[in-house]
Amino acid sequence: KKWVTLRWIHRWVIMFMIGIGTALLAAAIHAIVENLAHLKFELVKDYLDHCAKEGCLYQPVLIWMAINVVVTMAGAALVTFLQPKAAGSGIPFIKSYLNGVKIPGLLTFRAFIAKTVGVVCSILGGLACGKEGPMAHSGSIIAAGLGRGRINFCAGKSCSLYDSFRNDHEIRDFVAGGAASGVSSAFGAPIGGTLFSLEEAASFWNQDLTWRVFFASMIACFGTNFLISSINGHPTKLSAPGLVRFNVFKYDLNFDLIEIPVFIFMAVVGGLLGALFVVLNYKLTVFRQKYLNKNWIKVVEAGVVSVVSAAIAFGLLVGINDCTTEHPSDHHAVTSKLYCKGEGEHNSLSTLFLTTPEGCLKALLHDPYGFHGPVSLVAFVCIFFFMGVWTYGLSVSSGVFIPALAIGAAWGRLVGIGVINMLPDSTHLQIDVGKYALIGAACQLGGILRTTISLTVILVECTGDISFGLPIMIVLMISKWVGDFITTGLYDMNVEVLGMPMLPFDCPPLTEDLRASDIMSQPLYTFKPKETVRNIYSMLQQETFCGFPVIEEDTSTTPRQIKLKGLILRHQLLLLLHKKIFCPPGQVQPRNVKLKDFRDFYPMYMKVEEIEISEEEMDYEMDLKPYYNPTPYTVESIFSLPRVFNLFRGLGLRHLIVVNDKNVPIGMVTRKDLAKFRVGSKRGIVKIEHLNIEDK
């Protein structure tokens, strides 16, 4: 009983450490990115201002491009060669992992380095991406490391602290906490972060786990707030709950009922644009998989994107010489005069392009009414949309949240300017332009990602104003519906393209006629309770299954009766082989394998080829009886697909033995067999797709 209480406390302590670790990481990345980016853009600005007079504008553009290409390619190389699983925002991977998919290499120290250093490089390299998405992945890696109590620096070397939580189930719970902490510290959204983890992870809603996850994300949010406030110079004021926040509006966000139709119109636009984004990115992804699949090409592509980004930004700065005398909302913003001659005038686009995508988003939300002209905004939307599509899917560590929000904020601002101009006597409404930008941002995000409940909560928490949550929820819902009518969301598209065997929330409809016997994998590979080492070894070499039924044949009766005894897992067999738990027939088998050995092993199981077994030992026998699970879940072959599906989803199974009506095993159903069936809804018509999920 004491042991139960101790474990309980230990779990809470680890969750606390996960929160702290994530907060430290978030604050560090924030400080590094903001300061270095400021230096970079100050440099570019100085050259721009200088050369606009001297006529040497080739200098700033070359410097800009050079910085971008070097930094971006460094980041891309890191990701591509160190751990390719660190590419992108990592959110589709984390969702799949929490859903129950095993993804080797996802939660390793290498992935951590590639992810965190990579995201700094991507942003400094001028790509259209944010540092928020990757925080979920980084937080998860921190959680997995703390949960296992061990970090593997390189092959072989590792430092092990405690081992009581080394099993898939516990680690998954910690990772849920880590992902939540990451989201929470990125957006200052502890509730949203918790929901983000749980909506994929929860096989059912476990209140104790929920509290622990919530605790971790609160600590992370609080810690990030404290650290960034300290960096800003007033540690006890707690002014910065997350890395990105929209709630610095100088006035109260209010809305009138008559504005709702405008918001709905914007939501429809957001849904359509979002679907376009997904379609274009899908085509690009397929193209990349076909033609750009060499590692060096991936690195070069990232470099090309960063150069093009710089070139286009430069072109717009020079081409649209939109001068303004208004002050930008951010006092630290880098503003270039360029060709603007007047006293106090500066180029309005410089607050959008001489900053990180995040600064750009903030500028669009908070800059005063007259700051950005319609022409600049239209140009910005087109360019940023195009760059966003191109950037997502590069082999760099990058998030899609911020670019999506920035695109939406830009066209939202356009709509706002239009509405305000259409109304008579509307000068007092000019402060509302930021509100339209915010709604536009929400619409665009909803259209691209098809927000779930958690994303809705995250956005509302980001806004910091509950009363304004209502229009945000409405536009998110409508943009999702519009987008879903045309394509799936960006993450779902990603998961599909990657071929992850992710189980949907519900069994697809119209599959009641399919039986367990129709979908199971055959032939079935089984072991006897006493099996020769040779059989085991060769079976593990030939087959990739993770579990094998153990059966006993009773040869005394006719017909022979086959009886299911249990299920043994691949990694158990590997450990038993490695520990040489076998003996010549007739002798007593050594029993020197303990639960601790299985834990020490976790999660780095060797390959079967790495186990050395002499030719003599091949004929030895292994008694599986003490090790197999005597009560595996089974279903009869006449069970319908929805019932099998519910078993998998409800219990978080990985394999299920199918038996005939005499309890004789005849096949296995695995996750992959089920994940093949997916309901696609295109243009309002429901259909069942049969996905092709490869073994990777």
Add this chain to the structure above:
Amino acid sequence: KKWVTLRWIHRWVIMFMIGIGTALLAAAIHAIVENLAHLKFELVKDYLDHCAKEGCLYQPVLIWMAINVVVTMAGAALVTFLQPKAAGSGIPFIKSYLNGVKIPGLLTFRAFIAKTVGVVCSILGGLACGKEGPMAHSGSIIAAGLGRGRINFCAGKSCSLYDSFRNDHEIRDFVAGGAASGVSSAFGAPIGGTLFSLEEAASFWNQDLTWRVFFASMIACFGTNFLISSINGHPTKLSAPGLVRFNVFKYDLNFDLIEIPVFIFMAVVGGLLGALFVVLNYKLTVFRQKYLNKNWIKVVEAGVVSVVSAAIAFGLLVGINDCTTEHPSDHHAVTSKLYCKGEGEHNSLSTLFLTTPEGCLKALLHDPYGFHGPVSLVAFVCIFFFMGVWTYGLSVSSGVFIPALAIGAAWGRLVGIGVINMLPDSTHLQIDVGKYALIGAACQLGGILRTTISLTVILVECTGDISFGLPIMIVLMISKWVGDFITTGLYDMNVEVLGMPMLPFDCPPLTEDLRASDIMSQPLYTFKPKETVRNIYSMLQQETFCGFPVIEEDTSTTPRQIKLKGLILRHQLLLLLHKKIFCPPGQVQPRNVKLKDFRDFYPMYMKVEEIEISEEEMDYEMDLKPYYNPTPYTVESIFSLPRVFNLFRGLGLRHLIVVNDKNVPIGMVTRKDLAKFRVGSKRGIVKIEHLNIEDK
């Protein structure tokens, strides 16, 4: 395929209607309660002011008591005699229902009347209760009615519209939406409402269901907002998202890091007081079950409470003659002069006692610093705590949210006054007293109810300020920990006392050694595929099980082989008997029962005694083959309790057949068998309790 889409649309439409219905109800109750209560207290006030001069103070107290006792007893009689399940807040019932417990009469039209009219009576009767808790129950009833597409006005008469959703699973989904809508319209908390439903209902997180529930609660929140704003005279301004909101603070809620220790201290106090509340109420509940279990006594007790409430309130008003010249925060507040002589002076306690508990809460949160003196506050805390304990558990429709918040707000205000007085030069901090009241309210609520994630979100949404959410979350968590160290929460205590077979979130620890064979119900009652009507009839009469295995005996082999064929449910057998689906042996059985008949039946299954079967028919045979479920879930007898538990929880099962290793059924595990095992944590020590769950 078209059918799937149509059903999908139909579900959304029903959810929409649920939201609208709940909003209408909430607005109606709000308008009725506020206006009538205002009239009542104006009347009392006029007499008070008049009689303070004339010396006829017996008049107002008698009038006050008379109104209270008549109205309260009317409400109590309604609940007690019409539908006792409508007593209390209904939240423990709704939680149990969503958890999977069948509660007859909970979602009927009678319960609706008793609940809604009852809560109006309780508040007008001056009980220390709120109208928010019952909204969850009322919303659920609306949802169940709309889901079934039928309302039963009295026995026999009913109006049936559509029948496609008449099964437990669909109705439970709608009820989840209804409960969420109720919470959402009560507190203006669409996200909190959604979580409230899902944390009990979700066997796993179903994204489509989540969106539908969220949609319903958004509509409810929006509708309530619109309706109440319209009543207040400015329909498009949307100023009232819920029935109760705290976000009318005139200044921004800010907090400094150095205030956190004070908040933590308050959380500990809240946890301790909350535990005391639960313990006292538990003793009272046990006492009531023993001695006050006659219906008329229940009604009388409610009357006594209401009279005592009025008497104490009157005593305090007269006894503590605390005069103030400050204006109350609510302009409509009823303020009595009583003995206050000065120009513009009035009795400060009158804003607390001459109003509904809700008005009292608002006064405590928002009244200016000097309004309530320490003596009044201490007296108020003691009295309201005592009345709160006494009121909860009466046979009236009442919520415990508001009284808990009011108690906490009062002592929170006390702490605030203390802190502000201790600091030097603190006049500018006086506006902070409302903040301390808010934190105190959260602490007290957390201590009494042991808030779950959903309650946390509800409170944060109520406050309307995300940045201030952090201290609220911290105090809720700490007060929960402190309270949990001493007792369980109020709702859990309630569920336990009621003997609901509610499954906890996790299997209790240390139960790995228990096998399915240890916990199953025996003996097992089974049917053969062809069974005589007499056997079926008498079995249904004698046993209360909801499901019976169907087995086939193969008498040709020795020993006889018994084989499990399927599972047939009690309500299926009842319908088959009722429709006379049987025939003399050898003849062809009529097949005139359709899926629609089962739906029409739902959910009012008759008792077996109501079915008339002649003596001749008793010898007829019924062929069960077309009706039983051929693929029931089964487990072997050696399955451990945690694995059985996970099956129940993950799949939402009600009964599970236990088979031996030859696939012969030997027993059944029901929900009740599992719910007996519950982990109790008292004073930090984990122990397993064996609950006594009766058949009711």
